[in-house]
Structures are given as C-alpha cells and as structure tokens.
Amino acid sequence: QQPVQSPQAVILREGEDAVINCSSSKALYSVHWxxxxxxxxxxxxxxxxxxxxxxxxxxxxxxxxxxxxxxSLYLTASQLxxxxxxxxGRLEAAGNKLTFGGGTRVLVKP
Amino acid sequence: SxxxxxxxxxLVQPVGSPLSLECTVEGTSNPNLYWYRQxxxxxxxxxxxxxxxxxxxxxxxxxxxxSRPQDRQFILSSKKLLLSDSGFYLxxxxxxxxxxxxxxxxxxxSRLTVL
Numbered sequence: 487q488q489p490v491q492s493p494q495a496v497i498l499r500e501g502e503d504a505v506i507n508c509s510s511s512k513a514l515y516s517v518h519w520x521x522x523x524x525x526x527x528x529x530x531x532x533x534x535x536x537x538x539x540x541x542x543x544x545x546x547x548x549x550x551x552x553x554x555x556x557x558s559l560y561l562t563a564s565q566l567x568x569x570x571x572x573x574x575g576r577l578e579a580a581g582n583k584l585t586f587g588g589g590t591r592v593l594v595k596p
Numbered sequence: 597s598x599x600x601x602x603x604x605x606x607l608v609q610p611v612g613s614p615l616s617l618e619c620t621v622e623g624t625s626n627p628n629l630y631w632y633r634q635x636x637x638x639x640x641x642x643x644x645x646x647x648x649x650x651x652x653x654x655x656x657x658x659x660x661x662x663s664r665p666q667d668r669q670f671i672l673s674s675k676k677l678l679l680s681d682s683g684f685y686l687x688x689x690x691x692x693x694x695x696x697x698x699x700x701x702x703x704x705x706s707r708l709t710v711l
Contacts, residue, residue, distance in 0.1 A: 530701075583630075
C-alpha cells in the first residue's frame, strides 16, 4: 500500500502558508519529499531519517513523527516557484524500494 | 558528476507492438536502478528495481519486464503493449550499496502513448 497524502490539491496566494501531510500504514524507516513540475521529472527536496526530525530547504521544511508514521511538509511564505506536485516517498526498513504517495498538487497564484 | 540518460523521450506505439526503453547512468558504479510509471495526472508507481547486474525485483504483475545487462544500464521492455501501458516512464538511480540513504536521481522521462 502506498502512503496517503492530504490534501490532494491546494491553491495558495503568494506569501501564504500550507501543510501537506503524508501517512503510512506501514512502518516508516525514512521519508523522502520530491516536487515535480508539469511535464518534468521529480526533483528531490529532502529526506528525513529519524523520528521527530525536522529539516528545511529554503522556506520549505518537513517533520517526521515515527510513532504516528506520519510526515508533514510545510510551505512557508509560498512563492510562485513552489507550484507543482509534491510527493512523499516511504522507505521500508528492510528494502531498497521507495514507494510514493499519490501526490499533492500545489498552485501558487500572484 | 553523475548523469542519467533515458531514451526515447517520446514515442507513439500501436496496441500489440513491442517496447524497449533504455536508461544509462554515468559517473557512478553499482547504483540501485528503478523504473517508475506515472499515468496522466497520477502518482509514481514503482515497476521494477535492481540492486545489481541481473538482479531485478518486480513490484507490479503486468506485461512489462526489466533487464540489467550491464552495471549502469537498465532496460524496460514489453512484447505486446496494452492501452493501459500509456504513461510517463521514469528511470532513477540512487547511491551505491543496498539501501537508499540519499536522494533518487530521475532521468528526464519517456512519454509513451499507446493507440
């Protein structure tokens, strides 16, 4: 089963904040976050390896709650360039495979 | 520096025809290699992954197959395409070794339309 992302889509005005959630029914060893622009390949944003860890990339940050098997991506003071589809990826402890969630479409308007 | 190449970038194939998509990685050795498929407006579905030459793990039963004839070459094939095979196919690699500890590097993708 793939991770579940919510919301499926969000529309923001430039400068607004948003949160994207990712939850898994399977244990999370680590969580990856990627962003994909339309028609392009996904681009890596960050990886969270430890429970409770928070990381940041410019004004995009993420948290990882290992106990709840959840991760959240925070878009702060959104910019037009933040538009795209965001995917979380779940790495299972024993494997090499990264399973992605269904994605969250983000549209940032001027 | 490492690079990943995928081809062809775009192809239109009739139902029942064969398929071959190729992916090569440069600048690294013994990478983990992956094939993902993305249907229009959908998420990334893992199809196959490989941790070494000749070692292929299949995630989804289908009419597709994968092969890794060389360390940095990964090929996706089909003997007879179905309409449902249409999509955006992405090859990716990750750091060497048996685990993903860092990012996945994606190729530019191959857009397949089956008519």
